[in-house]
Amino acid sequence: MKYIILVGDGMGDLPLSSLDSRTPLEAANTPTMDNLCRQGELFRLQTIPPGMPPGSDIANLSLLGYEPQDFYTGRAPLEAVSMGIELAEGETAYRCNLVNLEKNGPDSLIMVDFSAGHISTAESTIIVNELQRQLGSDLFRFYPGISYRHLMISKNSLANLVTVPPHDYTGRNVALYWERYLQYPELQNMLETAWKLLENHPVNKKRLQNGELTANSIWLWGEGKAPVMPTIEEQFGLQGSLISAVDLLKGIGIYGGLDIIKVEGATGYLDTNYGGKAAAALAALEHQDFVFVHVEAPDEAGHQGSLPDKIRAIEDFDSKIVKPIFAGLQTMENNTDFRLVVCMDHLTPISTRTHSDQPVPVLLYDSRQQGVQSGLSYSEKSAEKTDVLLASGRNFFNKLLQRDGETP
Ligand SMILES: [Zn+2]
Numbered sequence: 001m002k003y004i005i006l007v008g009d010g011m012g013d014l015p016l017s018s019l020d021s022r023t024p025l026e027a028a029n030t031p032t033m034d035n036l037c038r039q040g041e042l043f044r045l046q047t048i049p050p051g052m053p054p055g056s057d058i059a060n061l062s063l064l065g066y067e068p069q070d071f072y073t074g075r076a077p078l079e080a081v082s083m084g085i086e087l088a089e090g091e092t093a094y095r096c097n098l099v100n101l102e103k104n105g106p107d108s109l110i111m112v113d114f115s116a117g118h119i120s121t122a123e124s125t126i127i128v129n130e131l132q133r134q135l136g137s138d139l140f141r142f143y144p145g146i147s148y149r150h151l152m153i154s155k156n157s158l159a160n161l162v163t164v165p166p167h168d169y170t171g172r173n174v175a176l177y178w179e180r181y182l183q184y185p186e187l188q189n190m191l192e193t194a195w196k197l198l199e200n201h202p203v204n205k206k207r208l209q210n211g212e213l214t215a216n217s218i219w220l221w222g223e224g225k226a227p228v229m230p231t232i233e234e235q236f237g238l239q240g241s242l243i244s245a246v247d248l249l250k251g252i253g254i255y256g257g258l259d260i261i262k263v264e265g266a267t268g269y270l271d272t273n274y275g276g277k278a279a280a281a282l283a284a285l286e287h288q289d290f291v292f293v294h295v296e297a298p299d300e301a302g303h304q305g306s307l308p309d310k311i312r313a314i315e316d317f318d319s320k321i322v323k324p325i326f327a328g329l330q331t332m333e334n335n336t337d338f339r340l341v342v343c344m345d346h347l348t349p350i351s352t353r354t355h356s357d358q359p360v361p362v363l364l365y366d367s368r369q370q371g372v373q374s375g376l377s378y379s380e381k382s383a384e385k386t387d388v389l390l391a392s393g394r395n396f397f398n399k400l401l402q403r404d405g406e407t408p
Pocket residue numbers: 010056167299300303348355
């Protein structure tokens with residue numbers, strides 16, 4: 001038996017008046033997901049445990065069978081491990097976004113863009129390496145990642161610093177949160193120097209000339225120390241692979257004991273190499289029983305509040321990920337049976353441009369056509385009709401592996 005989980009990050013949404021009260025997922029043309037859903041089971045899953053923040057880190061831990069309340073220490077340490085960065089005892093990892101802030105004065109600091117205009121990796125690598133050269137020290141180390149997503153490791157724990165994710169504050173005044181950093185003298189010093197350095201940086205001057213947003217500040221968030229967690233094999237006896245463009249997901253995969261498959265041209269955005277991801281998933285299933293494929297683009301479109309991009313991202317996910325993987329599974333050697341999940345980690349509604357913690361719709365297709373056939377298309381509203389709500393990632397994995405009877 002093969003097990004496949006296909007995740008459209010942030011694909012869920014709320015009904016929009018511009019779509020006659022439909023969601024982007026309902027409005028998008030998604031024939032493969034809808035067919036699989038009609039012939040499969042449909043249910044809802046609470047990926048965000050009550051009281052925890054609705055992030056992709058926590059939600060994807062749930063989609064990999066974990067109960068995040070037991071293992072989650074923060075987002076940045078998961079990203080660190082995927083970048084090959086070891087955290088020493090006592091060290092804390094921070095996500096270090098390159099952002100664009102509109103600096104109007106001490107009381108007005110607007111988060112224009114949490115991604116510095118989706119700055120390219122080539123540009124951001126130059127900037128972050130420069131930050132390390134000029135500001136790296138015993139206390140702080142900077143590591144370049146992909147696009148706007150980078151890391152800073154702090155030797156001190158900066159106790160009691162409460163940070164906020166910049167994508168939750170797009171277009172909003174973040175002066176209050178910036179103030180929090182400045183309460184730590186070592187951090188204040190570093191951030192102010194970084195500010196000056198970025199202001200005059202050649203990469204930013206060039207971006208300005210090209211009419212692009214500059215990376216005029218860093219934003220620290222998602223902090224945590226290294227987590228201690230069992231692998232998926234230890235928990236469920238399953239070995240497999242994970243495919244994602246996003247360091248966070250790769251980090252979860254590494255802690256989960258999965259093989260991380262690198263796909264050339266996987267960008268985490270609309271221009272990602274869908275074909276390469278689908279082919280890599282099918283190749284992995286030739287020698288493994290489990291594969292987890294994560295596609296970031298719908299979430300990015302949700303954060304940008306772009307309805308056309310979100311619909312396109314969902315349609316691409318259907319036609320370029322779900323469709324070819326399903327087709328490939330059907331023609332696998334020896335007619336291998338499979339259980340295929342299509343889901344999302346959380347909603348990223350266009351209207352709020354940030355994540356929400358509602359349960360997500362999950363479709364589960366069994367090649368043996370066992371069990372219930374929902375008869376419903378794949379959407380948020382359809383899933384509500386089914387009245388099945390799983391409370392945790394562990395419940396979800398027990399269902400996927402048909403261990404429903406086992407007590408956790
Ligand atoms: Zn997101």
